[in-house]
Amino acid sequence: MIEVNGLTKRYGEKFAIKDVGFKIGEGEIVGLLGPNGAGKSTTMNIMTGYLSATSGTVTVNGFDIREKPIEAKMNIGYLPELPPLYPDMTVKAYLDFIFDLKQVKANREEHISKICKLVKIEAVYPRLIKNLSKGFRQRVGIAQALIGTPPILILDEPTVGLDPKQIVDIRDLIANLGRRHTILVSSHILHEIQAVCNRIIIINQGEIVADGKRDDIIRKATEDARFTVRVIGPRDEVAKTLVRIGGVDKIVDDGVRESGSNDFIVIPKAKTDVRREVFERLAERKWPIVSMVGSQLTLEDVFLRLTETDETE
Amino acid sequence: MKAIIKREFASYFAHPVGYLFIGVTFLLASFSFFIDVFLYATTDIAPVFSTLFSLVYLIVPLITMRLLSEEKRHKTEQVFYTSPVTMTEVIFGKFFGAGLIYIAATAIVFVHQLVLAFYGSPDWGLLFCRYIGLILLGGLLIAIGLVVSALTESQAVAAIVALAISMVMGQVDSLTQSSSSQTLIKITEWISPGHHFTGFFNGNFSVADVFYYLSMTGLLLFVAVRILDRKRWA
Numbered sequence A: 001m002i003e004v005n006g007l008t009k010r011y012g013e014k015f016a017i018k019d020v021g022f023k024i025g026e027g028e029i030v031g032l033l034g035p036n037g038a039g040k041s042t043t044m045n046i047m048t049g050y051l052s053a054t055s056g057t058v059t060v061n062g063f064d065i066r067e068k069p070i071e072a073k074m075n076i077g078y079l080p081e082l083p084p085l086y087p088d089m090t091v092k093a094y095l096d097f098i099f100d101l102k103q104v105k106a107n108r109e110e111h112i113s114k115i116c117k118l119v120k121i122e123a124v125y126p127r128l129i130k131n132l133s134k135g136f137r138q139r140v141g142i143a144q145a146l147i148g149t150p151p152i153l154i155l156d157e158p159t160v161g162l163d164p165k166q167i168v169d170i171r172d173l174i175a176n177l178g179r180r181h182t183i184l185v186s187s188h189i190l191h192e193i194q195a196v197c198n199r200i201i202i203i204n205q206g207e208i209v210a211d212g213k214r215d216d217i218i219r220k221a222t223e224d225a226r227f228t229v230r231v232i233g234p235r236d237e238v239a240k241t242l243v244r245i246g247g248v249d250k251i252v253d254d255g256v257r258e259s260g261s262n263d264f265i266v267i268p269k270a271k272t273d274v275r276r277e278v279f280e281r282l283a284e285r286k287w288p289i290v291s292m293v294g295s296q297l298t299l300e301d302v303f304l305r306l307t308e309t310d311e312t313e
Numbered sequence B: 001m002k003a004i005i006k007r008e009f010a011s012y013f014a015h016p017v018g019y020l021f022i023g024v025t026f027l028l029a030s031f032s033f034f035i036d037v038f039l040y041a042t043t044d045i046a047p048v049f050s051t052l053f054s055l056v057y058l059i060v061p062l063i064t065m066r067l068l069s070e071e072k073r074h075k076t077e078q079v080f081y082t083s084p085v086t087m088t089e090v091i092f093g094k095f096f097g098a099g100l101i102y103i104a105a106t107a108i109v110f111v112h113q114l115v116l117a118f119y120g121s122p123d124w125g126l127l128f129c130r131y132i133g134l135i136l137l138g139g140l141l142i143a144i145g146l147v148v149s150a151l152t153e154s155q156a157v158a159a160i161v162a163l164a165i166s167m168v169m170g171q172v173d174s175l176t177q178s179s180s181s182q183t184l185i186k187i188t189e190w191i192s193p194g195h196h197f198t199g200f201f202n203g204n205f206s207v208a209d210v211f212y213y214l215s216m217t218g219l220l221l222f223v224a225v226r227i228l229d230r231k232r233w234a
Helices: A040-047 A069-074 A091-101 A108-118 A134-146 A164-177 A190-196 A214-221 A235-243 A275-284 A299-311 B002-012 B016-038 B046-064 B069-074 B077-082 B087-106 B108-119 B124-151 B155-175 B182-191 B193-201 B207-231
Strands: A002-011 A014-024 A029-033 A055-060 A076-079 A152-156 A182-187 A199-204 A207-212 A227-231 A248-253 A262-268 A289-294
Touching: A002 A040, A014 A040, A014 A055, A014 A199, A014 A207, A029 A040, A029 A190, A040 A055, A040 A152, A040 A182, A055 A069, A069 A076, A076 A134, A076 B077, A091 A108, A091 A134, A091 B002, A091 B077, A108 A134, A108 A164, A134 A152, A134 A164, A164 A182, A164 A190, A182 A190, A190 A299, A199 A214, A199 A299, A207 A214, A207 A299, A214 A299, A227 A275, A235 A248, A235 A262, A235 A275, A275 A289, B002 B016, B002 B087, B016 B046, B016 B087, B016 B108, B046 B087, B046 B108, B046 B124, B046 B155, B046 B193, B069 B077, B069 B155, B087 B108, B087 B124, B087 B207, B108 B124, B124 B155, B124 B193, B124 B207, B155 B182, B155 B193, B193 B207
Parallel strands: A029 A182, A029 A199, A076 A152, A152 A182
Antiparallel strands: A002 A014, A002 A055, A199 A207, A227 A262, A227 A289, A248 A262
């Protein structure tokens, strides 16, 4: 549905983004996560045609944003970081304007009314935009992105500057929109992304440093897949059995934490998952595994680790 | 493009600037009509056109100053860049939106002519010829303002620079009248919008004058489109 390849934007000698690439399939809700200034908005601005890339391509539903900008933009609804609202217009006049600008063929009244209901702005429909609260402005911004029912929504920091209640409301709204749209949503707040997205792309200093499902990112970011296994069985024999497993690099005796059992830290060789084999070997010897616990990082740890590394360089 | 024209035209009435532009034009044109035409019992409203000719240089920057600079300041320009419209449609939409308010204001001359029609037989052909000249002049001034507005976020800067350029263009031929160089005089006359307006004012509809206005306006609109397109590459 969206294909970004080798996207680079350079301002003089400085790279805003460098060789950014990813694919987003139909129905995915993808979070673009990164600290402030990481290149999230630049990426989104290029994807929506607001900026041109120094190099690289963006294809939206088969249309290249540079070669076929009109067709590509027909497929995108975009909410920039600062919603592009005219303060001197009423919500009604503004949405009418966007409807005409996007040359939507649907029944105007029905289409706009459906969107207003979905984003809950019926109460402010006749009011001037300049008199709306930040939360309602954000909703009007989302409403304009939804006009024309584009299959893809790109939302840049949709919850920035909102109070906790409004954040929850917008988050629920995005989850709801995810049933009918493919969504790319950016944020510098991890919990925002975790709450609504089923895939996360982490960007730092203009480069993608991680891309995948939450647990995959955590697993990949963990330096090794070490884990602690608690076994009921003779200590030395268990240790010998474990160390003989092909993918195991090292075994560390971690003592007795629970009476009748022994704890061992199993350190596998790089990029090797030995959990299944450990289970099978110990089961063959009828030594029950009481627990097997990975040295799990949280997504927050991973995010900090991925984004801090470069900052200290 | 229709959506942009509609939004642009309506926006003038959401600000005092639209009322001010129409109000000042009506007031000064009508004052000139009363003093120079009505009291002299003549059916030629040439003095009203003379007044409007001088006035539009001064007040067209009022309606062009916010055309693109305000969009840049509020970041609403993103709507145009990310919607399925071309920059040419945006510029033409803005141009015609401002053009409509200009027509609405200067159309007061038809009311004046109608008043004269009660007392005599005014020359409608001459009126239309002059009015076409006034519209073409307005189009050129709007295009100048549009280009300047595309270059800055400040409405005040846009207004002052557009005014300065319009004034220089308006006076350029008179500045070289005393020059001994016929070539220089010819060049400045060709550049001057006022020189080309003279034909319309005298009732001489000239294709060369129409070509001058349309080509200059077209060139400026093309420049404005290029400025917007270039922004993507900044």
